[in-house]
Amino acid sequence: MSAPIRVLVCDDQILIRTGLATIIDAQPDLEVVGECGDGRAAVDLARRSHPDVVVMDVRMPVLDGIEATRQLAGVGVANPVKVLVVTTFNLDEYVYGALRAGASGFLLKDAPPAQLLNGIRTVASGAALLAPEVTRQLVGRYAARIRPAESTPDDGPLTPRELEVLRLIANGLSNGEIATALVISQETVKTYVSRILTKLDLRDRVQAVIYAYRRGLVT
Structure with missing residues (x-):
């Protein structure tokens, strides 16, 4: 058996963060290696725990998810981490900013659990891609x-x-x-x-x- 995909969950709302972590940790091929509530903590914890994927919220205190993504996955970053941005806000500017910062995918928090889990696996595999309908709408x-x-x-x-x-x-x-x-x-x-x-x-x-x-x- 291959090693499970290591996931770091970052969201400033503890109930949402715990819910995401519970869903992820219940999968035999996924393992939550850490949780945090702001972007600065996400950067620090990711550098210590070396996750395969960071599930990142956008609106957070101390350091927002876009800047945290840039520091973890942006151009010129040594040993970049794959980031899946998951947010409540369906705003084009957030999606665009996340992609420019180096994110490998973008999901809304109201997506079905199966879509979140598939997104994590997809990002971890390196075959990252936004849902086709999002790509057509946003990038166009x-x-x-x-x-x-x-x-x-x-x-x-x-x-x-x-x-x-x-x-x-x-x-x-x-x-x-x-x-x-x-x-x-x-x-x-x-x-x-x-x-x-x-x-x-x-x-x-x-x-x-x-x-x-x-x-x-x-x-």
Whole structure:
């Protein structure tokens, strides 16, 4: 048996924090290694306990979840931690800020427990991706803001087929939807996604979505 996924839960509301921890700890493949109530404590505890995934609230005292995410998973961070942002507030600005800070996913607290658990496993696997409908709504809306950002690596190494897959990822399609659109298997899609991330030196599919909009590959 492989070791359980180590999870740190950070939320300033103790009832919600305890509830999340209870749901997570009840799974045989997940283990809660710590709980805390503010972003500063999350950063400190994560550096001591080395979790695989941090489940992070946004609105917290001392240090908010966006800045805590930036310190744990942002550009240039040594040994970055995967962060799944879970919040009560369905505000685009929070989602956008979380992704720019380095989060690998975003869920609302009213999501079913199964969705939370699947999100943790997905983020831990490195195959992080927002729900397709969230990707379409959010990234499309913020395309103009994402595109002028700092310069990014050249996408020249990508083959025409890889560019096609990247555009479909950026449009919010899941692996299954991409497979259907291109009439290929899901395993082949996974291979293309892996190659794209490697060639462009991207951490996960969330970064691939933002990259595509920055490069103007999607309109």
